[in-house]
Amino acid sequence: MKKVISMDEAISHIQDGMMIMIGGFLACGSPHKIIDAIIEKGVKDLTIIGNDTGFVDRGIGKLVVSGQAKKVIVSHIGTNKETGRLMNEGKLEVVLVPQGTLAEQVRAGGAGLGGVLTPIGVGTPVAEGKDHLIIDGKTYLLEKALKADVALIFGSKVDEKGNVYYHESTRNFNPLMATAAEKVIVEAEELVKVGELDPHLVMTPGLFVQYIVKP
Amino acid sequence: MKKVISMDEAISHIQDGMMIMIGGFLACGSPHKIIDAIIEKGVKDLTIIGNDTGFVDRGIGKLVVSGQAKKVIVSHIGTNKETGRLMNEGKLEVVLVPQGTLAEQVRAGGAGLGGVLTPIGVGTPVAEGKDHLIIDGKTYLLEKALKADVALIFGSKVDEKGNVYYHESTRNFNPLMATAAEKVIVEAEELVKVGELDPHLVMTPGLFVQYIVKP
């Protein structure tokens, strides 16, 4: 199973209208080179799931600025003024989700669970229109699992079988998203041989990863 | 915050009638010395949550043999004939749970979630008497979160702040249980100084651990 492919081939898996997850937290741990390649390719009408829309010139935000996202599902847009502007103009649909709920929704998608029962958001606008379950006297929202067509993640060290190590705070949503998509493409900062990573330090088992690009 | 305590002090936190979680998988990664100390102390009527009841002479099973468990919540009892015998004689309540469901129930307890929505067990005896939820056309069981008074875990390397590294397949339920109890006591195979563990290799952050014993 050869997983290392060219950026062109990687990008060929991303099509108009797809639901894609992109790792990173305020652009830390995002697959920057893949994002640039998507902009170059020009696919459109993407629905993007990510922690935030980063900045106008860095991270997921570049795909908002380029107009390629029709919808974003994120916890925060405050660091990218273009997201707010396009939302206010009706050009971008923005779904805001509490960060911990978003993390669990992605995890649930990857773990084959139907959703998440969280107390977070009860009594706030987040709860509107959602099922409320009372379990042992406490109220929980039912937040559905999320899955994507493609997950784009960033790995600090990746071996040829797709085992991924994330350095420091680059980890964030990356290992969750790696479980929750039909196809997972990892941008490797460093590509290493099989056996070079301590099997305790691998945070995403290679079985989740279909493709590796080493820009 | 001094977390390293004597075995006697550790055992003093375990009282008659408590709900306790014990890490390990067929005795691999179980806190054997703490188990022995519980037997020596002789507390009774324990409800034990664990993957399995180990063996008659090794792991959680020793607490079944000693008669200190009134109830066990586990996925497997087949390797300990005493569990089956006591169950058939009505001396031990046994709740059998699919292993993945048990893992998620413990995790949900630790993560502040109300329960787990799993497709596993639908159409089997496991589903009897449980709420069924249909989400996007698929049926899920609602399995409630599990919490305990005390979690007893085993760590291969533990630093003085309670950061834990689990070696090889000793990890199993240990990091999940470490999140889901009022008090968490870790049996350290090796105790190291703060700063000696790679912060990427810590699988249970020390904030979850109240007490460390180094037998």
Added chain:
Amino acid sequence: MEAKDIIARRVASEFKDGDVVNLGIGLPTLVPNFIPEGVEIILHSENGFTGIGPAPEEDQVDMDLVNAGGLPVTIIPGGVFFDSAMSFTIIRGGHLDATVLGALQVDEEGNLANWMIPGKLVPGMGGAMDLVGGAKKVIVAMTHTAKGEIKILKRCTLPLTGAKKVSKIITEMGVMEVTPEGLVLTEYNTEYTIEEIQAVTEATLIISKDIKPMF
């Protein structure tokens, strides 16, 4: 060749390069002996790792590294350790290409019973319900009868492990695919006649028009 080797050899031909596979205890553990050259499968151990290697030499035994049956094993380069939640994320989330398990009973609807005989034997389901519910392909690998007792039924009478989840049944007598119409015999061991196979099968075998010898 012994029945169990015939079965294991035929199971081994089910996999393609890169498949992620969980093998149940007993007969299924023989499968790796028959994997054809050029095909590499990733063996998943539900207690928390991928990359199960051969049993260690006696003087190399490391009791921190055991399989889901509690027996010492090794890990191959590229293998990865994880906790029970991740292990069942892999299983339940649909990331296993196949699971191979034995059965007490299996039936024409694809129902499987392998975790208890009420009032007699209650080992528990361990990870079997998750494996049967989560794997993309569920292969039952077993001797066709148990000491003459018929196991392939019209309807299971024992409590189910999973409802309508089995994809294929492989015995020393033949290969049966579970279809909406019932069990289709697609291959058979030419040491037996089809009549002989039907005689020890309660379920009605639909004979594939492309039926061929098992090897």
Added chain:
Amino acid sequence: MEAKDIIARRVASEFKDGDVVNLGIGLPTLVPNFIPEGVEIILHSENGFTGIGPAPEEDQVDMDLVNAGGLPVTIIPGGVFFDSAMSFTIIRGGHLDATVLGALQVDEEGNLANWMIPGKLVPGMGGAMDLVGGAKKVIVAMTHTAKGEIKILKRCTLPLTGAKKVSKIITEMGVMEVTPEGLVLTEYNTEYTIEEIQAVTEATLIISKDIKPMF
């Protein structure tokens, strides 16, 4: 002393040795400057680690290690990296002793609004809803008014971040505890009279019979 330093200093006295604390962006990040000697708190960063250390020297900046505001930081010995699911397990699961956040509005029921002004400013909630819903103690730390505009109300008018979750409000003018009876002023800055404080507070302040100076 500037208002923000007065507030940060008073917040710092809320913690006991070993507390796990998440500090929001802005004013709360000043709190560590005032932690008394002998008290060590564990700072949690919701993007994925504990043990936030001081900002790095300019030539030591490592963009793999940023705080939840995206700014480069350091990690102290004993700190630990994890993913977003574990980060919010810590938050939502009740493992944070306290969170300190700013507010747009807070009210006598302990309701908090700090994530949006409809039609005007919609940064999103990020991790704030989880922090407010999950931490054992929710401390609102803010200037008493915003450029003269009153923020401590009878009822919040903006969309809520959390309903009835605030434990304590600390401003440069005083300390208010949220009780079932309403806001109890327990300490005040003697540079102001109680009447002056009430004048810039819409909520009715219940004056504690043990009221004392803030420092």
